[in-house]
Amino acid sequence: MNKPVRLMVVDDHALFRRGLISLLEEMPNLQVVGEATNGKEALGVFEKQRPDLILLDINMPVMNGIETLTAIRKLNPDQKVLMLTISQNDEDLIGAIVAGANGYLLKNTEPDVLHSTLVQAMAGNSVLSPEVTSRVLQAVRRSQADRNRSILSDREIDVLKCLARGQTTSQIAGVLFISENTVKTHIRHILEKLEVNNRAEAVARASQLELI
Template sequence: MISVLFVDDHEMVRIGVSAYLTTQPDIEVIGEADNGKKAVELALELRPDIILMDLVMEGMDGIEATEKIVKAWPEARIIVVTSFIDDEKVYPALEAGASSYLLKTSKASEIAQAIRSTYQGDAVFEPEVTNKVMAKMRNRQTTLPHESLTAREMEVLLLVAQGKSNQEIADELFIALKTAKVHVSNILSKLEVQDRTQAAVYAYRQGLVPK
């Protein structure tokens, strides 16, 4: 039997889907929650095979609940079941640790099959989600890290490549020392490098420093 925890703040949704799942010989709903806080508590207490997670709920939402559950229990398999397909929901949910992503327009039979597939270790996505993920992967492959820098951050990077200190950068650009430090920190983060030396090496390798 595949044990399931169902999280949704709409009682009628829980009743309807749970009623169908109870007719399946290999699926058992062992708990229900109507908010993220309760979902985290029940997930860590019951340790279900699959968690069906709504995203928009009062208090703690499904994204935060997913993140907390996965952080405390990395083996958790969470299927998002939501009405939302926008970037502000899809990417944070997947980054939080959701295994699969379905819409509430899915048939109960499709949810049941997604439960089985996710339990077996497969990811199940709505076609729109798959398209979004693939597009983002393509963008990551074709976009260089420095292309995300602002014009000001690019100026600072070039000065870092010249060996300028934070104070020298601040003086040359007529900005506060604190602001210069923030720019350098942002640059290191965006370039995914550990220190100023690596940032300078990156700038030279990419041909960003005028000859």
């Protein structure tokens, strides 16, 4: 028989926490070795118990879940931590992932899904509640688009928008109040930065990268 997974539950909601612990203790191969009502308390229990896996709420008094996760990561970079929260707030979600959470589960998870998630997390997989997956993907896309946008200057983006409207060099120069030579210089830089060969390709690539 496998050694049971040693769990710690951190949640300030006493009714939820006690119920959850009672539920976890009924699940096979799990053992709850510690509980805490806020992050500060959790750090003390963590040092003493060194659990295999921590279930961590986010919105808690004294020290919230993300601060706690950051502190735990400093004590043990390999510690497995799953956030278990009602928050679908982007700031909490992305904050937890950036702080190094191994997963983000909502409290509306079914008990059998929670169990399989714990097993997956112990196997080294990252897990997300289906409700938050699309938010993570959106955030990644947004951040990629922001990075792409920073490749080009604001003026180059303006020139690209003109190219996308099918404007010629002289028309662009007129619209942006710059010389045709300056327009050509901007276009040459755009082609280099986007690694394309002509204006049409530049517009297609810019559209693909959500620059325009």
